Every structure is written in structure tokens, then in C-alpha cells.
Amino acid sequence: MPGRLAGKTALVTAAGQGMGFACAMQMAAEGATVHATDVDPKLLAAFKGVANVTTRPLDVLDDEAVRRTIDELPPLDVLFNCAGYVHHGSILDCTPKDWDFSFTLNVRAMYVAIRAAVPRMLEKHAATGSWSSIINMASIAGSIKGLPNRFVYGASKAAVVGLTKAVAADFVQKGIRCNAIAPGTVDTPSLAERINAYPDPVEARRMFVARQPMGRLAKAEEIAPVVVFLASDESAFATGNVYSVDGGMTI
Numbered sequence: 001m002p003g004r005l006a007g008k009t010a011l012v013t014a015a016g017q018g019m020g021f022a023c024a025m026q027m028a029a030e031g032a033t034v035h036a037t038d039v040d041p042k043l044l045a046a047f048k049g050v051a052n053v054t055t056r057p058l059d060v061l062d063d064e065a066v067r068r069t070i071d072e073l074p075p076l077d078v079l080f081n082c083a084g085y086v087h088h089g090s091i092l093d094c095t096p097k098d099w100d101f102s103f104t105l106n107v108r109a110m111y112v113a114i115r116a117a118v119p120r121m122l123e124k125h126a127a128t129g130s131w132s133s134i135i136n137m138a139s140i141a142g143s144i145k146g147l148p149n150r151f152v153y154g155a156s157k158a159a160v161v162g163l164t165k166a167v168a169a170d171f172v173q174k175g176i177r178c179n180a181i182a183p184g185t186v187d188t189p190s191l192a193e194r195i196n197a198y199p200d201p202v203e204a205r206r207m208f209v210a211r212q213p214m215g216r217l218a219k220a221e222e223i224a225p226v227v228v229f230l231a232s233d234e235s236a237f238a239t240g241n242v243y244s245v246d247g248g249m250t251i
């Protein structure tokens with residue numbers, strides 16, 4: 001049986017680990033031709049031998065490389081902007097440099113990638129009638145709920161929601177859908193790093209688990225099906241929406 005993404009070309013940023021990796025794997029399993037990218041080429045080795053996946057190093061902070069990569073690929077049916085960075089602290093801990101870095105990686109990089117991908121998505125829609133799907137990684141933090149010590153992270157992820165809705169509004173009649181996902185706390189390598197940076201990592205993990213009403217963190221594989229849904233034509237009527245997958249964190 002053909003997969004739900006058969007015939008689609010997808011680009012995933014930050015696919016080397018965590019949710020980007022899980023999403024790239026599930027998209028490939030559903031038949032998409034997946035271009036998995038990450039700033040760290042070593043991580044991309046995890047895709048070795050995986051059907052439907054080709055890899056290439058890509059730093060989303062490098063505008064020219066992002067544009068070149070997108071231009072070299074066939075027109076994208078799916079663009080999953082996953083890359084992001086979590087700055088820890090309140091406004092008092094956030095220097096202008098921290099602010100700029102977070103907004104550059106978490107928001108500006110999406111703007112650059114979307115701007116590069118849209119023209120050929122429009123052309124493809126005009127020529128074939130097919131629709132493309134852009135999926136942006138937001139977060140519960142900031143997008144939906146204020147969380148302590150997530151000042152600039154929350155502000156930048158809220159901006160991702162605004163960017164998503166703005167793109168959705170501009171292309172709603174032109175063949176491009178744009179949605180965001182807002183996960184709760186997901187057990188990924190970077191979360192483990194953040195936990196290990198606390199003076200008492202055991203207590204820190206307990207604290208992260210305690211904010212999840214199910215009493216556990218999400219696995220990256222539990223977020224990926226929502227991204228696959230948004231990538232697929234099953235979500236044809238969804239655009240400008242934010243999909244929370246948060247284990248009840250915002251009940």
C-alpha cells in the first residue's frame with residue numbers, strides 16, 4: 001500500500017536527533033522522499049541505509065546555504081522547519097546577544113527557508129494544482145503558555161505562531177498551507193543536556209516531569225505522527241493552525 005506521503009518531497013531541518021529525526025524517519029516510512037539536514041554532519045549518519053532519505057549538512061543560520069539547498073532540490077511539497085534553541089532564564093538573564101541569537105535561529109531562519117521555498121511551491125500549484133505544506137516548530141512555551149525561565153525562548157516561539165499565521169493567510173488561495181506544532185516537554189538529547197546543566201539533575205528531571213500531568217515526558221516518536229498528518233493531504237483543510245501535542249500540559 002502506498003504511504004500517506006508517497007510522491008512528496010520533504011526537507012527537514014535539524015533532523016539529526018530529537019523530533020527532527022523522528023519526523024524525518026516517519027515521513028520516509030510514509031513514502032516521502034526526505035532530505036534530512038542538520039548542522040552536525042555526524043548526527044546524519046543515523047540515517048545510513050534508511051530508505052527514502054538523503055542527508056546533507058545544513059546550518060540554518062547560513063542564509064545562502066539554505067537558499068542554495070532549497071534551489072538545488074526539486075520543488076518542496078513539505079518543509080518542516082524544526083531547528084530551534086532553548087535559552088534558559090528570565091528577561092534579566094537575557095542579554096541583547098541572547099535575544100538576537102534566539103530570534104535568529106528560532107524565527108529568522110524559518111523566514112529565510114520559507115521565502116526560498118515558496119516561489120516554486122506557487123509554480124507547482126499553478127502547473128499541477130497540488131498543495132504544499134509548511135510546518136513550523138513552535139512550543140507550548142510562549143506560544144500557548146508562559147513558563148518560568150523561558151523568556152526569550154517563549155517570545156521567539158510565539159513569534160513562530162505569528163509567522164505561521166501570516167504565511168498561511170497570504171497563500172491560503174495559492175496552494176500553500178502553513179501550520180505550527182506546539183509540543184509539551186519531549187525527552188530529546190537537548191532536553192537531557194538542559195537537565196544535566198542543573199546543579200541537581202535528578203531533581204531537575206523530576207521538575208520537568210512534574211509539569212506534565214501524565215507524569216511522564218513525551219517521546220519524539222509521539223510528536224512525529226502529528227507532523228506526518230500536517231505534511232499529508234489528510235490535513236488539506238488545516239492552515240494557520242497551531243497543533244498542541246502536550247500531554248495535557250495546557251488543560
Ligand code: NAD
Pocket residue numbers: 013014015016017018019020037038039040043058059060061082083084085086105137138139140182183184185186187188189190191220
Ligand atoms: P534537539 O534540540 O535535541 O536537537 C536539535 C538538533 O538541531 C540537533 O541535531 C542540532 O545539531 C540541530 N541544530 C542546532 N543548531 C542548528 C542549526 N543552526 N542549523 C541546523 N541544525 C541545527 O531536538 P528537539 O529537542 O527535538 O528540538 C527540536 C525543536 O523542537 C526545537 O525547535 C525546539 O525548540 C523544539 N521543541 C522542543 C521541545 C522539547 O521539550 N524537547 C518542546 C517543544 C519544542
